[in-house]
Ligand SMILES: Nc1ncnc2c1ncn2[C@@H]1O[C@H](COP(=O)(O)OP(=O)(O)OP(=O)(O)O)[C@@H](O)[C@H]1O
């Protein structure tokens with residue numbers, strides 16, 4: 001296993017440290033012996049076929065599913081502790097809420113502040129400022145009063161990203177954030193991810209668009225129920241590894257350039 005040490009501050013504990021984790025759903029194995037180390041200030045792409053275990057890995061890192069084997073540390077502490085510390089923000093593949101629920105965009109983003117509020121969840125001025133700032137960063141200030149159900153799919157993705165920003169987490173887990181978004185939102189998001197990286201945050205991002213990996217991921221993890229290859233994008237994102245990851249399907253049947261050069 002290769003560490004992302006080149007991208008990590010040597011004084012920081014690893015942001016994500018997953019050791020040989022296995023996850024099964026009622027006995028059916030979704031992930032086995034999966035290991036991953038990520039330091040601070042990097043963007044890591046997570047690539048694999050449908051059903052490869054990408055969302056399962058995110059859920060394990062969030063503590064939503066419990067690995068049957070292996071260990072996970074976030075910022076050097078347990079997943080549970082990291083959740084308490086609000087250290088991890090997650091933008092799920094499917095937004096994970098009933099979007100017919102009558103809640104405004106502002107309220108959804110404010111949820112990112114809950115961890116730092118008391119039990120009564122009375123927002124302070126600093127919480128309101130954090131929410132406003134997050135909405136600004138995703139260009140949703142004008143839609144802040146809209147019910148979340150009255151947003152388009154791409155706008156809704158931005159709202160959940162704003163919630164992650166308001167949370168000020170050091171680790172961002174983004175499960176297919178680009179799915180179904182227009183080119184403008186795609187650009188806004190990829191610029192944001194680069195800013196997050198420059199702020200020293202760690203971003204793990206799954207995508208089916210291989211050009212994203214080439215364009216802005218420092219590191220890449222290729223998975224098919226286990227980690228097939230992991231490391232610096234320039235070294236690992238080769239045509240051979242991609243073909244292997246997608247079960248022999250040549251990359252020119254996938255989105256993106258057709259030559260090996262294109263993946264470097
Ligand atoms: N709640 C569940 N119960 C049973 N099996 C599940 C459950 N969630 C996922 N699986 C199975 O686990 C495997 C991995 O699923 P996962 O959602 O992690 O894949 P993925 O890589 O995110 O795929 P996609 O690209 O389609 O989002 C699949 O075979 C899936 O059918």
Ligand SMILES: [Mg+2]
Nearest residue numbers: 054055093175
């Ligand atoms: Mg998934």
